[in-house]
């Protein structure tokens with residue numbers, strides 16, 4: 001073989017193995033759009049039991065939320081006994097989950113939903129009330145698979161101090177070997193910038209510390225998350241933490257902005273409130289199909305902040321079919337303000353025309369628009385539009 005041919009062979013081999021590694025690195029086919037569901041932590045913390053989880057599954061279905069896409073029922077921390085059994089297995093807490101986790105998973109599945117569970121890449125979870133999976137990754141993944149678990153949220157407390165980059169992939173391998181295809185939601189709070197390596201390890205990765213039910217915490221998290229927009233993609237999403245909509249700490253307009261920002265950022269839409277006692281206002285936000293469709297758009301590109309002047313911001317990104325999503329945000333707490341976006345801000349070709357749909361008012365403007373648009377935005381509020389080229 002000539003030198004040139006040898007070189008060509010080497011290049012070909014490297015390319016083939018690189019693409020093989022890329023596909024095989026996680027390649028579980030899950031999370032092609034951001035995950036949607038419910039999680040117990042934001043509202044209930046450790047006050048959870050099997051009755052609550054069953055009733056939540058019922059409510060997710062009867063409220064119509066399951067129908068618009070919320071499919072996962074995820075139990076967070078505090079579901080297990082304090083210690084492993086003598087064989088080293090995890091067990092549902094005898095007092096609060098007496099029927100066992102498999103029975104609960106079966107119930108959730110019987111409602112047409114998927115079931116998620118929680119552990120930590122440490123010796124104990126963050127509450128300290130149950131063991132973590134460090135050193136037991138294979139065994140726990142097998143247990144989860146045998147129960148019919150569809151989703152694992154994996155936290156970062158009580159670790160051995162080793163790097164997240166090393167510790168989290170151990171669970172990737174364990175899940176892969178478990179015999180069940182399990183969505184892997186990594187929660188290392190952005191410590192090692194998992195956006196930069198997470199796609200090969202998990203299906204989503206937290207980019208921030210825990211959200212609180214306040215306007216400033218919500219904005220704090222989404223701003224950090226915005227810095228990683230380019231890394232989001234089908235199969236691997238930035239996670240600015242779960243939703244607070246419905247928990248009562250923010251106003252209606254603030255929750256609309258929270259939900260809109262999460263939707264356009266292709267963030268997981270994991271409800272964090274009490275859906276058994278969901279109020280009408282929260283329901284109307286969480287069940288807005290047009291906003292959900294932006295989040296679940298097949299293109300899977302995270303929108304980001306394209307312009308900022310003081311408290312006023314323009315966020316934009318592409319959607320399938322040449323459409324654009326544009327969000328105008330007034331972060332200030334005084335006075336309705338005018339916010340303008342230009343075609344160049346949102347990547348529209350000069351002189352092109354578009355129709356404008358307000359997805360909260362469910363209203364399409366009569367006139368097509370060109371060049372730019374100026375709209376009024378109330379304090380602590382946003383406006384959210386889909387632009388369709390004509």
Ligand code: GLA
Nearest residue numbers: 041076077126127155187210
């Ligand atoms: C961490 C996570 C939270 C939650 C708690 C449970 O703080 O970031 O989302 O899971 O642990 O203890």
